[in-house]
Amino acid sequence: MMEFRGKKIVILGERDGVPAHTIEQAIENLGAEVVYATTQCFV
C-alpha cells in the first residue's frame, strides 16, 4: 500500500485529463504536502 503521509507531492495535471486542482482535492486528507501543482493546456 502506497503511503502518502509525510510525503511531498508534485502534481502534473492536464486540462483534458485530471487537472491539478482535482488531484489536490482528491488527496487533501491524506497527510501529504503538495509542493508543486501545475496543469498543462495544449491548445
Add this chain to the structure above:
Amino acid sequence: MANFTPVVKAATNVLIHTPGLTRYGSKPDREIAAKPARLQELNGRLRTYAEARDYLPNQVFVGQQSPEKLAEIARPWFGHRAALSEERKSFGSVIDERPFLALVALADPFKHVALLDRFWEETAPMLQQSPVCKPLVASSPNIVDANGLKAKIAAGDGLPLFTGVDPQAVGWIANGHKEDGSLSAIVLLENLCGKVSAALALEELFVRNDGLKKPDVGLVLGCSEEAVGDRYQRGGGNMAKAIAEFSGCAMASGFDIKDFCAAPIPALVTAAALVHSGVVENVIVAGGSSLPKLGMKFLYHLEKNMPILEDMQAAVAVWIGQDDGKSPIVNLASVGRHPVSAGASLDQQLKSLVIDPLDRLELEVPHIDKFVTELHNPEITLPANGGDVAERNYRMLAAVLVKAGKLAKSEISVFMKEKGLPGYAPTQGHIASALAYVPHAYQGLTQGRFQRCVLFARASLFLGQMTQLSDGMSVMLERHP
C-alpha cells in the same frame, strides 16, 4: 424596464493567411531566438495563399464547405483541394497577407509601423479591389524607402515585417517605448493584428447585411486574448473601441470581456443581456486573431514532414439585436455557469454547463441538434500529441450524459456523430471555442433544419497562475418559432 428578446441577426468571419508573420508566433519566436536555423526550416514549409485558401478545414471555417465534408474526406487534408459538392454561400473571406500588412500600418495611429514604398505601391490597389479592405482605408501609412528600411533593420529597435518566404522585408514595426514592455514591437504587432482582423470580420457583417449600417452599432464587445495597455496597466483593454473606430462605427462605444479562450460565450451572453434590457439596440461581438498562437505546434509539423498549418489568423463577428421575428434567439434562461465549487475538471464543467441548463429547461438530448465545443483542427493537434480536442470533449460529454442517465452507453457512438462536430478551426484559442461555429449555427437555425444549438466554451485560468481553477460558460441558440 424594457424587454426585448435578443437574437443573432448575422455572423461572419475571416481567415487571414499570414505566413510571413508566423515567425512572430510565440513558439516560433522563442525557438528561432534559441536556434536561428529554425527560421529557414519554418520558411521551407510555409504554404502559398492558394494552398491555404483551398485547405478543407479553412474552407469549412469560412462556410465555403459544410463541416460534414470533413467526415467524408480522409486525412491528410493538406496538399489536397476538396471539390465543392454543393452550392454554398460562404460567410467570410480568406485574406492575403499583403493587404493585411498594409491595413496593419493603416490601423496604427502612433505610426510605429512603416511600409516600404514599393510594397505600398503594389498593395494599395489590392486594398481597393477588396470589398472588406476598401472601407478600412481612410488614411495613408507611414512610408519608408529601401535605404531607410535598411537603416531601421541595422539599428534593430523593432521588428522587420515579411511576406511569405521573401527574404526582403516589406516593412518595420518599431518598439513603442524604451522602458515599457507593454509597448514593445511584438506586443504592438500582436494587438494591431487583433484589431485589423476583427475590423475585417466586422466589414464582412456590413458587406453581407444591408440591414446593418455603421451608425446602427451601439456597442462593440471584444472577446479576444490580447492585453492592451502600458506598464501601469498591462491589461487596460477596450480593444473593442479601437476596432469600432477603425471600422467607422461612430456611434459605438466598446469594452472587452476577458475569460481566456471562453470569452466569446460570456461576450455573447452579455451582448444578449444588454439588448434584452434595452441598454443597447445593436451589439457586435468581435473576436480578433491571436498572433502569439501562430506556429504553436510548428516543431511537430516539421518533424512529421507537414506544412506549417498554423499560418492562419482568424476573426469572428456576431451581430446581436432585437427580435425581428425570424432570427435565432439567444436563450438567456439557458446560460450555464461554472461556479468555483465545481472545481476544474472537464466532467464537472460539462455538468455545470450542459446538464444543469438542460434540466432547468426540461430538455433532453434529442431536443438539441448540435452541442458545440472547442473545434480545433485535429490535423494540427494530433501530430503534436495534443489529441483530437473536439472528439475528447464529446467523449467526456457522452460519459457525463451517461452518468446523468440522459444517454445510454450503447448510444455514445451515434451521439458523437449526430450531435457533435468535427474540429476544423485554426488553433486561435477563443476563435476555436464554439465562436467559430456561430455562422454555421446561424445558417442551420434559419435555412437549415436545426431547432437548438448549445454552445459551450472552456477557459484555462490556471495559465495565468492566479488560480488552479478553470472556467466555462454555455448558451443555447434557438430557431425562431
Add this chain to the structure above:
Amino acid sequence: MDLEVQGRVKQLAEEYGKDELVVLLGAPNVDAARVQFETMTRGDPTYAGPLGGVELGLAAYHVFEPAVKEVIDPARYSDLIETLELGLEADSIVEALQQARAGGNQ
C-alpha cells in the same frame, strides 16, 4: 513535458530527495502519460529539456492507477475522478504505465 515544469521538478528533487517526493500524473492519454512517466524516472525521452538524460528515479503514478486509487477516499474518488475515467482511456493508461514501470517500453 513543459521545460519550465521539468526545471521545477528537478529543483524539487534536489531539495527533497527522491524518497520523499511522489509525482502524481493526470495525463489524458497513453502517449502523454508514458512521456511524463519516463521524464520523471529515466529522463526526458525527447531530450528537449533540463531532464534530458537526467535519471531522477522518482516515484511517479497516474491517479487512475490502483496504487493511488486504493489510498484515496472512495467517496472523493467517485465524485472527482470516476467520470473522468469513463471518458478517457483509463485502462490503457494504467496498463501502459505498469509496463513502463516494469522496465518495458513499446
